Amino acid sequence: MTDRNGIRRWARQQRSALSPTEQDQAAKAAAQQALGLTELAGATTLALYLANDGELDPQPLLDALAGAGKTVLLPVLHPFVPGHLLFMRYQRGEAMTLNRFGIPEPQLDVRKVVPVSDIDVVFTPLVAFDDAGHRLGMGGGFYDRSLASYQGLVVGLAHDCQQHPALPVASWDKPLSLIVTPKGIKRFRS
Ligand SMILES: Nc1ncnc2c1ncn2[C@@H]1O[C@H](COP(=O)(O)OP(=O)(O)O)[C@@H](O)[C@H]1O
Ligand SMILES: [Mg+2]
Incomplete structure (x- = not known):
């Protein structure tokens, strides 16, 4: 099973088999792991995502x-540059809207958009990762495009069951700096 869509199906099945309790425990354990990262001490602006x-x-x-x-x-999905994301300041409890993928995102407000180059750490979701720090997403290439020239820290967040032995890599795939799972941290590049 080496084709990208086959791996996506496999990894999505792996993570969707987790119970709500397992998801909850994994989220807390991964948060503890991430909060121990020395790189976070000096970071002031960090991008995350809402789980889907x-x-x-x-x-x-x-x-x-x-x-x-x-x-x-x-x-948030870029309103007019296809395949790109914008990153917006977020406060818990603020009004959300569903984007065209059915994923909640904050309502676009240009005053809250932060340029990618001003972000210290980007935590990305992913479908599968491997032990060389390669990342496979849902297939839209959104993070690859949006972070193509990003120099900061790109941290994958995932369940351990999403690890693949060796992902096929494309020239445009943005590599991870490190990955955080509930079990620990793997560092690849800084
Ligand atoms: N930096 C980029 N510039 C142009 N096209 C890109 C870029 N990154 C990704 N793409 C396009 O996005 C599509 C999906 O990318 P892929 O890496 O398979 O998705 P994902 O990273 O979500 O798994 C590919 O067809 C690819 O051509
Ligand atoms: Mg990719």
Whole structure:
């Protein structure tokens, strides 16, 4: 099973087999792992996401970072550049809207958009990862495009069951700097 869509199906099945309790425990464990990262100490602006489709839920991490006074951002689909994301300052409880993929996102407000180059750490969702730091997403290439020239830290968040032995890699795939799972942290590049 080496084709990208076959791996996506396999990994999405793996993570969707987790119970709500397992998801909850995984989210808390991964938050603890991530909060131990030395790279986070100096970071002030961090992008996260809202969990969808069995993704590891960053909410406990988001709450902890926001509680520590950090600026947290969420992605929104770019309104006119196809395939790109914008990152917007987010405060818990603010009004959300469903985008065309049915994923909740903050309502677009240009005053809250932060340029990608001003973000210290981007936590990305993913469908599968491997032990070389390759990342497979849902197939839209949104993070690859939006982070193509990004120099900051790209941290994958995932369940351990989403690890694949060796992902096929494309020239445009943005590699992960490190990956955080409930079991631990793997570093690839800084
Ligand atoms: N930086 C980029 N520039 C142009 N097209 C891109 C870029 N990154 C990704 N794409 C396109 O997006 C599509 C999906 O990318 P893929 O890496 O398969 O998705 P994902 O990263 O979500 O798994 C590909 O067909 C690819 O051509
Ligand atoms: Mg990709």
